[in-house]
Each structure stands twice: as C-alpha cells, then as structure tokens.
Amino acid sequence: MKTGLVGLGLAGSSLGQGSSSAESLDGAAAAEDRQAEKTRVQRFNMSGFAAPPLAKVRVAILGTGQRGPAYIHNLRNIEGVEIKALCDIRPEKLHQAKARLAGTSHDPDLYTGEEDWKKICERDDIDLVVVTTPWYMHTKMSVHAMNHGKHVASEVPAAGTIDECWQLVETAERTRRHLMMMENYCYLPFQLLTLNMARQGVFGDVFHADCAYNTSKMGNNFSKNLYWNMWWLRQYAARRGNLYPTHGLGPVSTIMNINRGDKFEYLVSVDSDDFMMRAHARELAAKDDFFKPFAEETYRGCMSVTTIRTTMGRTITV
Amino acid sequence: MKTGLVGLGLAGSSLGQGSSSAESLDGAAAAEDRQAEKTRVQRFNMSGFAAPPLAKVRVAILGTGQRGPAYIHNLRNIEGVEIKALCDIRPEKLHQAKARLAGTSHDPDLYTGEEDWKKICERDDIDLVVVTTPWYMHTKMSVHAMNHGKHVASEVPAAGTIDECWQLVETAERTRRHLMMMENYCYLPFQLLTLNMARQGVFGDVFHADCAYNTSKMGNNFSKNLYWNMWWLRQYAARRGNLYPTHGLGPVSTIMNINRGDKFEYLVSVDSDDFMMRAHARELAAKDDFFKPFAEETYRGCMSVTTIRTTMGRTITV
Helix, strand or coil, X not given: CCCHHHHHCCCCCCCCCCHHHHHHCCHHHHHHHHHHHCCCCCCCCHHHCCCCCCCCXXXXXXXXXXXXXXHHHHHCCCCCEEEEEEECCCHHHHHHHHHCCCCCCCCXXXXXXXXXXXXXXXXXXXXXXXXXXXXXXXXXXXXXXXXXXXXXXXXXXXXXXXXXXXXXXXXXXXXXXCEEECCHHHHCHHHHHHHHHHHCCCCCCCCEEECCCCCCCHHHHCCCCCCHHHHHHHHHHHCCCCCCCHHHHHHHHHHCCECCCECEEEEEEEECCCCCHHHHHHHHHHHCHHHHHHHCCXXXXXXXXXXXXXXXXXXXXX | CCCHHHHHCCCCCCCCCCHHHHHCCCXXXXXXXXXXXXXXXXXXXXXXXXXXXXXXXXXXXXXCCCCHHHHXXXXXXXXXXXXXXXXXXXXXXXXXXHHCCCCCCCCCEEECCCXXXXXXXXXXXXXXXXXXXXXXXXXXXXXXXXXXXXXXXECCCCCCCHHXXXXXXXXXXXXXXXXXXXXXXXXXXXXXXXXXXXXXXXCCCCCEEECCCCXXXXXXXXXXXXXXXXXXXXXHHHCCCCCCCHHHHHHHHHHCCECCCXXXXXXEEEECCCCCHHHHXXXXXXXXXXXXXXXXXXXXXXXXXXXXXXXXXXXXXX
16 A cells, blocks of 8 residues: 555646746756656655664754744753754844753754755755745755755645645655654644544544634734734635644544555535635724735635545545 | 525526426426426515415324324324324324324324325315425425425425425425425524524624534334335435435524525535445344345445535535
C-alpha cells in the first residue's frame, strides 16, 4: 500500500507543472523533480523513514510573529537543541523573540530581509528549519530547506495546493529529509486519550468520524498588528473552502489510520456565504480608512463543510 | 417568493415524465397534471392554504402495523374525530388495531385486500386519510386520496423521488387538499424549545445547522415480524443515501424558515460503505434459511452525510 502524502490520492498526472515548482528547486534537483512529475511514481516511503539521530539539533526559525515565539518557548530548554537563527520581516518582532532567549545559552543570528530565509536555508550549520511564516510561504520555504539538506517542521498548512503537496512529497522522498507538519492538536491530552481509547477498541470499528475546528477569526483577522500585512484576512478573501481543517482532521486521521492502512479517496466541500466579514470590514472602514480596501472584498463563507470518503469506504466530515 | 415543496428547487423540467405518475391519477386530472409537468408552474400557494373547518373529521387509516396503532391511540379520544376505516394487508395486525378501539364510540370498517386502500379513498364519508404503509406506497396512496377529495396525513417520507414530490405538490395545488407530512420530531419539546429560542434571537443569525437522526436499525430491520415482507430491510438494499433525513431536517428547516423565506438550492451526499448489514445478514442466514436472500444483497452505507445549500447561501448538514 502506498503511504505518505501520496495518500491524498487525488489524480496528479496533470498537476504540478506550474512554474512555482521549478522556481523553488535548484538545478539538477529541479530537473529530477520535473521528470518525476510526469509519472508521480513513489520512489521511497517516507512514512517508515527515520533519519540518523543527531546528538545536537541546530535549529533555525523562520517567522517570529505569532507562532515563532511558541517554538522558542518550547525549544529553548530542551537538551541538545541549539537555536542558531531567527528570521522575520518585522525587526520589532524579531527582537522581541530574541529577548525570550536572554539568560539562556542560545545566541541566534538575526535575519530580517525579504529573502534572508534563503540564506538561512543555505547555511551548513543548521539541521532543522522551523517554518512559521504566513501560509502561502510554507511550501517554498520547506522545499528550499530540504533541498539544502535541512529537516523541516512546518506550521499548518504545509501546502495550499495539490501541486504544493506533490512538491513536498517528492522533495522529501528525493532528499530523504523529514518534513513534519506541526499539527499540535494531534498531541493534546483529550485527543491522545481518544486515540488510546480507539486503539483499545472502545469505539468498535470506526467507519465514520466528525471533526471540526469551530472558531471565529473575527477578532484576530481584523487586528491591525497581529498578522504581518493582514495576511490572514487576505487569505480569507483570496480562497474558498475549509482553510484550516487540520486541527480536527489530524487527530481523526490518526485514529482512522489514514496513510497507515487507509487513505483519503475524494472529498466534497460546501461553503455557506459570508455573513460576517464583509459587513465587519465595512463597519471598520466607515471609521478608519485603513480598512477601506478590505470593505470591497468577497470573503469565504462563515461555514465550510467537507465530507471525505476513504479508499476503504469510510467517511469523515470536517 | 415561491414556497411549498417547490422549494426543493431541484431542476424539474425534465423530471416527472414517468408512467407511475400517470397511473396513479385519474382521467382528466392526469391529463391536467401531465400538462403541468411540462412547465412546473406553480398554480397555487399551498403554504398559505387553509381548508374550511370541519365540525367532524372522519378518518381512515391505511396501515395498522407499526405506525397505525400510534394514530389510533392519539386520535381515539379527540373530540370531533371519527375513525371510519382501517386497512392492512395482515389481518392479525388489523384486528389487533381494532381491539384498541374497544369501549369507544369508534366502529371502523376493516379492509385487508391488496387494493382495498383504493376503495377507502373512493368512499364519500371520509375526510382525512392517514397513510402509514411502507414508504414506497406513500405517494401513490396520497395522490389517489387527494384526487378523491380527501385530505392526507402521510407518514415520513411522503415521497421517495423528485417525481413523486412533484406529484404531491401538483395534486395538492389542483385539488386544494391538505397534504401534511407527519414529521413528529418538529413537535417534540426540545425541538419546540429550540425553535422558540431561535425565534427570540438567542442564536443570532442562523447561517448553518447540523442535524441528524443517529440510529441503528439493525434490530428492527432484521426482525421477521415487525415490518411486512421485510420491507424496511429491502429499502436498505434498494436505495443509497440518507433514507430517513426528516427527523433532523424537519425541526432545522422550521428554524431556518425553509420555504418561508429561504429554500433548499442543492445538496451533495456521501455514503460510507456498509460495514454491518450484509455481515449480519450472513450470520443470520447461516442459521436460518429465511435470511438467505438477504445475505447476498448490497446494503446502503452505515453513514450518510448530506450537505444542503440554500438559496440565501446558508448550509445544513444531515
């Protein structure tokens, strides 16, 4: 059985020919990947892969706005971890992040230029790159890091298109680098308790699961200083469907052994209209010109329901 | 705004040309309905319709197996109701049902032949026909009753196809008879409480609703004597999708003003495979030849998820 992200299982034969793929890869590697794109043949099973252990893990963190500080907080006291580099386009965020390391043995180099993340990936003295930048940067940064020999821990979502999924899978298979999507909900106490109960058979055969991340982003999305360049709000204007499914889908996929015996076969997704964001943007724009450009956008719906069917004929709603 | 079952809103221009429609209607009425089928033009708004009040309501009940006795129990002590006729293909069920009326003023005539339900519909001294037969008989009985001047109370589902929905709508509009689908969950205390809260604005604007009727039919479906000719189990073998959506959908549709300001626009439905019924049929067949024919059937999935989008851009999952 095929495993790994191949398990997304959507027909890929005509996908992945976009220029973004070629741009983010280097020379021979890119040529090899373009060849692979023609067939989408699995060359290696990353699901069973374990890279050789490292006595010391030298870490770089790309993005120190929202999620980066949480990584710093969690990594700084772990034995064998050395935080070598931090990168953010907002110097004030970068310096606030570095301040969290005062009094520790960590003394990371700071990078703040638009393209500095590439310089970090190209350093020889880094083992793991943590990608906590805006969503749409995740894949290109992860691919570049793997192509330069780094393991990657990417914030969710790791990819935003099928083409990007293939880039991640094929780059990982070729470079034999770990790419872990940091879906923290898989590791929360309630979710691990549920997983344990499922594995002990408390729920019998699990042939259906409902999951969700019911949350309102009305506050955060319209905050002027929280997300760089209002990128999250812009995503809500640029995309449709379920932008943020992994908090529910991660734990449920583990319980249902997705990519470990079953896999997603197809999905259907239905959105409601937006009944909140545009109205709120207009309210804000009436008082503050900053929000004027956002008042004319069309936003994704308030609710998005996705139903997935697996190869074994089981179903999941997100 | 169009209302009533027209609100199902699925493209109807090429539907409803089947022979079953013509068979169940009479002469001129059938010709008129066939003409209407070509356009699906609404001729009358049954949503606002109120038939003249009746001092006495003379009732016939078609089907006295599972649901019929509940109607007898509820109707027998209501002032102004006279139970005039009972019909069932199983004489023992019919006599058990009549026994529930011992000591009351009701003395219904009993009918038990295959086509006796038509004779009942054709009597002049009956005002309301209650249809509690197997699902697939509901529409033809309801249409025949309305065509003979009777109001109809039909058990759920009132119809099993789009064509049958149109038959019901157009027959009701032409004959000006009430056709009420007896979705009792709309009138249960919790559901009425929730409706009241919604109408008082407790939930704000309702732009999405989840509803369900999570139930296992494993016991009832495989009972030899519960459903005549194992009809319910046969439905599970003959159909796919959500066979029994109205317990959840009825109350939610009331809350969301479906057909009273909004209407269903389209739906998508995804089934899991069957992981239980065929296996159970095989277990039973190994011990009892009666179940042998059912062991080779393919049954609808254990789970069925339907997502509906309304014309106003709201969503419902069932």
